Amino acid sequence: MNGTQEELTGASRFRPGWLLLPASVWWMVFFVMPLGILAAISFLRPGSPVEWSLTAGNYGRLLDPLLLKVFLRSLVMAAAATAVCLAIGYPMAYFMARQPPRLQKLLYFLTLIPLWANSLALTYAWMVLLRSDGVLERGLRWAGAIGPADDLRLLYTPASVVLGLVYWYLPFMVYPLYASLEKFDWRLLDAAMDLGATRWTALHRVMLPLTMPGIIGGCLLVFIPALGNFVVPQLMGGAKQALIGNVIQERFLSQPQDWPLGSALAMTMMVLVTAAVWAYFRYAREEHALG
Amino acid sequence: MRNLWAFLILAAAVALFAAALVFVPRSSSRATLRIFIWEEYIDPEVLALFEKEFAVAVTEDNYGSNEDLRAKLQAGASGYDLVVPSEYMVTLLARDGLLVELDLSRIPNLRNISARFRDPSYDPGHRHSVPYLWGVSGIGYNRQRVQPPPSSWGDLFEPERLTPYAGRVSLLNDMREVIGAALIHLGHSPNTVDPLELEEAKNLLLKQKAFVAKYDSEGFEDSLVSGETVMAHGWSGEVATARTQNSELEFAIPKEGTLMFVDSWAIPRGGPNRDLALEFINFTLRPEVSARIVNFVNYASANEEARTLVDPAVLTGPAYFLPEGVKFWWVEDLGDANKLYEQVWTELKGR
Incomplete structure (x- = not known):
């Protein structure tokens, strides 16, 4: 049999590009086309649902100070949720990675469990816990920590929205962190300390930089979907403080409908996020090349 | 060998895709009435009664807002036979040509509708809608x-x-x-x-x-x-x-x-079973059927003749309370x- 070497190196003459056909069709139909439709609608005039005449005005309408305020609030909320996820997720992943392999598998498995349950149902569960006269308040009252007439008002606040977002996306922070920490060579910490580093210095000068890809990956996986989430602010925020996802949803599904504005908002969000990610990777590559 | 496998898999995928396109929309030989309605807004027993009497199948899908309904109909080819928009949405959908004009001769039970809901300003002459619950x-x-x-x-x-x-x-x-x-x-x-x-x-x-x-x-x-x-x-x-x-x-x-508010039956353009839809509207306007719906949903019916058949607890409760x-x-x-x-x-x- 000849050509073994070629097969081993993957440089085979056998290159069935048409095998990509199903994937390409899938990608075209379910990704490129909807995106194209969204992009097209963002350049039409609002009607019922759209008027077939071109305009760039929808993007101009995004400069409404109220929308900018909502956008800013969404950024702050998503950033807060990401920071909390990182603060919880990093020690968690660190702890997991330091266990014996069998226990690691079990712990990893346990972190998967919340993903099996419907996140909407879990959000309702949080509401039952946090609401006035809910499980938490009754428990505290029973324990005597609060008076019978005290009303903590935990739910329907910005903090409860951040909590909800953290709960939804925490697993997506833990997996990439765990993946980085699991590959981390713990002997490097000993080496650093042998060379005179304190434990803290070793952690943040050696472990932190080497697990940076996991940190960035986790932050992106949390921040991006949290930015567009519209269910948590509606349910756990009592629909009192709109985030950008709520505005997009309302322009599509509420009176008065304005698909072009909703599309322009969605497109802008996507471009901004893509640009930020791209800029980061570019920066990271240069950093890597130099360092 | 690998070539063959790849070809088979590809062929299977294409065949499956084609099959899905061709067969899914008409899987049943029995006529199926497809209703698009608010959540918990009709008694499933009533659907079962209609299925039995007319030897058809009835399916129900739900929406959460009038605009949700409107967006689906605007997107085209919903395949639904009946929808239940609120008054202002009847006007909007009719204006956009998304509703069929009703042949009222097919709905003799329309006479059961209470005077308050007859010939409403949002749809003069019931051209596109028949009041259901309010x-x-x-x-x-x-x-x-x-x-x-x-x-x-x-x-x-x-x-x-x-x-x-x-x-x-x-x-x-x-x-x-x-x-x-x-x-x-x-x-x-x-x-x-x-x-x-x-x-x-x-x-x-x-x-x-x-x-x-x-x-x-x-x-x-x-x-x-x-x-x-x-x-x-x-x-x-x-x-x-x-x-x-x-x-x-x-x-x-x-x-x-x-x-x-009053939510009304309407027939969206493109619904495949128009006659059956009219039959269904007429069916729900039978006093005993209307009363059964009210007892299940807890909303008041536009059907005046149903009043005496409604559970007294519902009749004296908030649903029918109009000072x-x-x-x-x-x-x-x-x-x-x-x-x-x-x-x-x-x-x-x-x-």
Whole structure:
């Protein structure tokens, strides 16, 4: 049999590009086309649902100070949720990675469990816990920590929205962190300390930089979907403080409908996020090349 | 060999795709009536009765808002035979040519409709719609916790009256209902297009917001039942249902008047079973069928003849409660003036 070497190196003459056909069709139909439709609608005039005449005005309408305020609030909320996820997720992943392999598998498995349950149902569960006269308040009252007439008002606040977002996306922070920490060579910490580093210095000068890809990956996986989430602010925020996802949803599904504005908002969000990610990777590559 | 496998897999995928396109839409030999309706808005028993009597299948899908329904119909080829839009949405859908004109000779039971809902302003002559269930918005409250009982919109909007219930009050998460209630409280029409009146309503709502736990249209009745809220801006039928779970709950219709809605059967363009749909509308207008629906859904029927057959507990409860001398408005579509409402709403939520 000849050509073994070629097969081993993957440089085979056998290159069935048409095998990509199903994937390409899938990608075209379910990704490129909807995106194209969204992009097209963002350049039409609002009607019922759209008027077939071109305009760039929808993007101009995004400069409404109220929308900018909502956008800013969404950024702050998503950033807060990401920071909390990182603060919880990093020690968690660190702890997991330091266990014996069998226990690691079990712990990893346990972190998967919340993903099996419907996140909407879990959000309702949080509401039952946090609401006035809910499980938490009754428990505290029973324990005597609060008076019978005290009303903590935990739910329907910005903090409860951040909590909800953290709960939804925490697993997506833990997996990439765990993946980085699991590959981390713990002997490097000993080496650093042998060379005179304190434990803290070793952690943040050696472990932190080497697990940076996991940190960035986790932050992106949390921040991006949290930015567009519209269910948590509606349910756990009592629909009192709109985030950008709520505005997009309302322009599509509420009176008065304005698909072009909703599309322009969605497109802008996507471009901004893509640009930020791209800029980061570019920066990271240069950093890597130099360092 | 690998070539062959790859080819087989590809062929299978293509075949599957083609099969899905060709066969799925018409899998059943029996005619299937497809209804697109609000959640828990018809008794499944009634669907079963219709299936049996007419030897057909009936399927039900749900939507959460009129605009949700509208978006689906606008996207085209929904495949639904029947939809249940509210009054202003009937006007909008008909204007956009998304509804079929009804052959009223096929709906003789239309004569059972009560005078209040006959020949309505939103659809003169029932050209596109037949009234189904109706309700009003008002104030649901816990009579043990709210004293004196609310009787006016002021009880829901004036800060001094709200103070004891701060953080225990919910409002509907519905632009026209919430702004409409504020407008009625201020003595204006809930369909006003006067920017100054809307500005006034906005200021009132922003002041009220500090006392509001949440804006919620889907779960406000559960919060009343659990005691999480003690007072809620809400719809009669939902409060009626909540009362069956917590007997301390009552429903008040503010003396200044309120918004009323009526949801109507309509046939979307492109629905495959038009005759069957007409048959179904006529079927639901039989007094005993209407009464059965009311007893299940807890909303009042537009069918006057059903009244005597409705469970007395439902008939004397919030669903059918319409005090004399109170003014009722429909939500009207305001065209370009919708923008004014949207600005108030976005500002209320954006702050």
